[in-house]
Amino acid sequence: MIKITNLEKYYRTEEVETVALNKLSFEIKEGEFVAIMGPSGCGKSTLLNIVGLLDDADGGSFMFNGIEVAGFNERKRADLRKHNIGFVFQSFNLIDELTVFENVELPLIYTGVKAADRKTRVEEVLDKMQIMHRRNHYPQQLSGGQQQRVAVARAVVNKPKLILADEPTGNLDSSNGNEVMQLLTDLNEQGTTIIMVTHSEHDAKYSHRIIRMLDGQTVTENILV
Amino acid sequence: MLKNYIKIAWRSLFKNKFHTGINLAGLFIGFTIGIMVLLAVYGQFSYDKSHANRKKIFQAYQVFNRESGSQIGNVFGYPAAPMFKAEVPAIDKATRYLYGSNLVVYKEKEVDISTMLVDEDFLQMFSFPVAKGNAANPLTNLTDVVLTEAAAKRIFGNEDPIGKTIQSPYSGSKLKEMTVVAVLKNFPNNSSLRFDALARIENAGSYASEKNNWDNQHHAVFVMLKENATQEQAEKQLIVCNKKNLPGWYESLKREGAKPDNRGDIFATRLLSLTELHFSPRISGLGNGVNKAEIYVILLVGLLIILIACFNFVNINLANAFTRSREIGVRKCLGAAKEGLFAQLWSESFLLCFVAFVLSMLFAKVLVAVIQQQTGGGMPLAEMMLEPAFLLLAFSLLLFVSFIAGGYPSWLMSKFQVVETLKGKVTLKRKSFIRSALIVVQFVIACIMISCTFIIYQQFKHLQTADLGLNQEYLISIPFHKPENGRKNIEKLRTRLASNPGVLSVSGSHINVGVGLDGSSAKLTNSFGYKGANVTTNINFVDADFLQTFGIKPIEGNDIDVSYAADTLQHVILTESSAKQFNEKQLIGQHILVDSGAPAWNIVAVIPDFHMYSLREKKEPLAMIYTKNTPVRYCFIRTNAQNREAVMDALQREMALLEPGREFKGSFVDENVENWYKQEKMMSFLFSIAAIISIVLSCLGLLAMVLLIIQQRVKEIGVRKVLGADVPTLSFLISKDFLKLVLIAVLIATPISWLAMSKWLESFPYRVKLEWWMFVLVALTAIIIAFVTISFNTVRAATQNPVKSLRTE
Known part of the structure; x- marks a missing residue:
């Protein structure tokens, strides 16, 4: 599904150039659950942003479902992203002005799903995430675990092929964290490919494979399953 | 999608109540001014439109x-x-x-x-x-x-x-x-x-x-x-x-x-x-016309106030944009296109503009009704407000404002980079060229308005207090309803008031000095040949004791005597410039034939030129003619300080006997002279309103900006305080960036105001001299107002407990 070859990314300020990704290469197959680990500043989030089509690479190749997307412009990237990729963030990134229902509905609006279908699909996914009773609440009225469940619901409502999770349990206590990890595992078992960036060895154990990074490069790969 | 936009817009406006309040207040003021200005201008352009042949009539x-x-x-x-x-x-x-x-x-x-x-x-x-x-x-x-x-x-x-x-x-x-x-x-x-x-x-x-x-x-x-x-x-x-x-x-x-x-x-x-x-x-002489230049000035002032309101909106939204960057990032992440985000953000601006616009339209409608009630009619402004052409014009104003005010911030926000926003790296820059430029432009406009108000008021005072060449103090003017009986009535008043110690003398004139309660004014010109020369002079028909009543000392000759009523000659007092045209060494006592069909002029006195008309015109040649047959429309009575009001009361009683059932319209000439400059007084009033609104709006914008910047610099203030900075130093640290902008605005505004006011004053033959201190005074006013606005908040920020501000990080 994803084939990355010699991927490069630099951050430049007026005086310093920092290498974030240094000729990075790896491959992820459809249906895999991969954890990416490494110390702060090793390039994990940069990699996730490029894979999520939120950012451009400065060099190398990035094949998504057999299509080279490295040179895509913003519009093409947005289009590919909204139909194929779901995001789960450490800080949930829910929109405070929208209710739970409206937050989950948002990706469907952007992909042009009709209102009646949207209602059914949002309710279905909220039910699945056991958050239906909170549908009319605003994010500030929920606990961290509930907010992350809403974020997962939002990530999966469009039935994406790939979910990118950036430290999804970073802001949660262990019981809520485990719940979220279980949700991701369930989704993976239903066929969704998951790439997760994490600092937690405990969370990484839920994945099939761990890619360890240092200074913008992969150091080791551990296959767990 | 649209429903979603409006829903979000509504909630986000409610969430930022303070900024929404400032924006709404600014836009409301801007729109109200805009609508009233458009209506006034629309009214002026509606003149004489009803005549089918208007393009053929001249x-x-x-x-x-x-x-x-x-x-x-x-x-x-x-x-x-x-x-x-x-x-x-x-x-x-x-x-x-x-x-x-x-x-x-x-x-x-x-x-x-x-x-x-x-x-x-x-x-x-x-x-x-x-x-x-x-x-x-x-x-x-x-x-x-x-x-x-x-x-x-x-x-x-x-x-x-x-x-x-x-x-x-x-x-x-x-x-x-x-x-x-x-x-x-x-x-x-x-x-x-x-x-x-x-x-x-x-x-x-x-x-x-x-x-x-x-x-x-x-x-x-x-x-x-x-x-x-x-x-x-x-x-x-x-x-x-x-x-x-x-x-x-x-x-x-x-x-x-x-x-x-x-x-x-x-x-x-x-x-x-x-x-x-x-x-x-000036050409039509119909009295109800306006110069297009005046209309353009009103339009310009209206537009400038709207721009100030727009700039506030732009600045507050730009600053606020950074607090919404995460939301924009999330939306982009979920697949929102740049255009869609622009539409969403602009629809928020439009919603606020629309609310302000509707409130302004309603307020303008009430305002127009009050104005019409106060002025007892005037232009049918309330009806004009509902005309499709005016509604279209007003709606264009709404679109214009929402594009100017909402367009730029929305465009900027829709361009945010997703990764940066999600990392929380998009923050308000302490110094932004656009933001600084907008604040400078706002204060430039406010300073120009203050200068204009000050100088127009100075000119009004100058006109009002200038020496007309006659003594307008303690002089009463009464219009007659039947001018043909004017002379008879003056004679009766003279006799009846002879024993009143407050009445020093009584005379008459066909032309009023200033604008009295009857609102009438007239100008008569006569042109004739005399010994090969062309004599052109304004004329006025007057009654006996004219010079005594008006307090004018003759250069030579004497006042018109009551006894002249007995003969058939026309007794004439000439002003100096009028007399010069006859090119005669000795005019007093000469009988001059100006019209073969009329009695000759007997020149009784030559007096210095004086202002029979307003100081907007230069002194012109004038001949005051006394004959017993010509109608006289005004009676003038000279009184003194002690008896001013008592004499007016006595005159009211006398006039009730002379013109029974008629409204008494006696007035003091010094007040009538002030009425000549109603336009300048009105302009000074309008500019003072515009100046107040401009400065209030600009300061409101400044206040919002200072608050936002302080919010961004809370940590810095805390650290500096811990390291030993005192309140004045910290206050100055935050204030100086803003004060610099106001200072730049003052420097730009001064030459513009100087030029504009010199140009305006050029149309007055008698005008105040522009002095450097006038502009220094205006500059100090603007700086002090801005300083007070800024300091109020910077001092508050500097006195906050640093532990609290550091803990927030």
Whole structure:
């Protein structure tokens, strides 16, 4: 599904150039659950942003479902992203002005799903995430675990092929964290490919494979399953 | 999608109540000013639109290119209009337009009705639809009179006016019997020509003796061109007509040293289109016109205030954008396109603009109703507000503001990089060129407004207190309802008030000084040949004791004595510039024949030039004529400080006996003189309002910006405080960036204000001198106001407990 070859990314300020990704290469197959680990500043989030089509690479190749997307412009990237990729963030990134229902509905609006279908699909996914009773609440009225469940619901409502999770349990206590990890595992078992960036060895154990990074490069790969 | 946009917009506006409040208040003020300005301008452009022939109708005026400069005259002698119609092929119809009288008598009932004397063509040229009576050819007969519906109602009540006989004195004639032949529909106030009744000009008292006299000029002339004729053709043909009928005028002008203008004429009759009449008050002389420049100034002031409100909106939204960057990032992450985000963010701005706009429209409607109630009518502004053309104009204003105010921040926000926003790296820059530029522009506008207010007020004071050459203090002016009885009434007042210690002297004048309660003003000009020279002078008919009453000391000669009433001569006081034109060493006692048909002028005194008219005009030659037959419209009474009010009361009692049942309209001349400068007073008032609004809006914007910047610098303030910074140092640290901007604004505004005000003052022959201290004062005012606004918040921020601010990080 994803084939990355010699991927490069630099951050430049007026005086310093920092290498974030240094000729990075790896491959992820459809249906895999991969954890990416490494110390702060090793390039994990940069990699996730490029894979999520939120950012451009400065060099190398990035094949998504057999299509080279490295040179895509913003519009093409947005289009590919909204139909194929779901995001789960450490800080949930829910929109405070929208209710739970409206937050989950948002990706469907952007992909042009009709209102009646949207209602059914949002309710279905909220039910699945056991958050239906909170549908009319605003994010500030929920606990961290509930907010992350809403974020997962939002990530999966469009039935994406790939979910990118950036430290999804970073802001949660262990019981809520485990719940979220279980949700991701369930989704993976239903066929969704998951790439997760994490600092937690405990969370990484839920994945099939761990890619360890240092200074913008992969150091080791551990296959767990 | 749209529903989603509006929902989000509504919630996010509610979430930021403080900024929404500032934005809403600013936009509300901006829109209200904008709507009122648009309405005022729309009203001015609606003048004379109802006349079907408006593109073919012109007012005639004369241009004399004298050696001393070009002079414009808007009045003609009786022969002019008939001659133009007969001899100028391009002209189809023509009418004279002369003030007739202010009185109509019906069955002993006297009613104040203003009658204009016109020619038969008048109603065929102008579209004043007939509501009742002879619609085909009213004014065919000399005894025909046409009334407006309102006038007919006032004279006849519920009786049918058609065929009824009324009486009126027309321009000095005795009461004439007239028959009402038609009633015209009431017309709105946005008409340059205003009257209650129309009658034929041949009824004027002087008509029989003056009908062939080109020199005695007293009425306006309107012409209508033939279907395919052009203004240029008509003006060329008018020159031919003038040369044929007025060869003497050309010769006299040539002798005087007149210089041809760029069209090669030393004298010409030119035409002013009816569509331009309202915007050419100097040429039309109709009194209700405005200069286009004034309209543009009002438009500009309105636009500048709207811009200040918009800039506040832009600045607050730009600053706020950074607090919403995460939301924008998430949306982009979920697939929102840049265009969609722009539409969403702009719809938020539009929603706020729309709410402010609707509130402003409602408020403007109430304001207009109050204004109309206060002024008792005026323009039909409330109706105009509902006209589709005005609504379209107002809606364009809404679109303009929402694009200017909402467009840029929305565009900027929609361009945010997703990764940066999600990392929380998008923050408000401490110094942004656009933000600084907008604050500078706001303060430039505010400073210009303050300068204009200050200088216009100085000029108004200068005009009001300038020496007119006569003593206007403790001088009372009373208009007579029947000027033909003026002299008799003055005589009676003189006798009856002789024993009143507060009355120092009594005299009369046909022309008022200043604008009294009757609101009337007049100018009479006479031009004649004397020993080969051309004498042009304004004239005024006065009564005995004129110089004593007006406090004018003669250079030579004496005041007009009451005993002169016994003889048949015209006793004349000349001003110095008028006397010079006769080129005589000794004028006192000379008998000068100015018109073969009238008694000779006996010059009794020469006095220094003085201002009979406002200081907007230069002093002009003037001759004050005393004869027992000419009507006098005003009585003047000189009193003193102790008896000012008592004398006014005594006069009111006396006038009730002389003109029973008539409203007493006595007024003090010093107050009337102030009324001359109503326009400047009004302008100074308008600018002061504009200045206050500009400075309040600018400070409101500044306040919001300071608060946002402080929010961003909380940590820095805390760290500096921990390291030992005191409150003044911290306060100065935050204030200095803003004060620098205000200082730049002052530097830019000063030369602009200087130039604009010098240009404005150029139109006054008597004006204040622009001094450097005026601008320094304005600059200090702006800086102090801005400093107070900024310091209030910076001091508060600097006194916060640093532990608290550091913990927030």
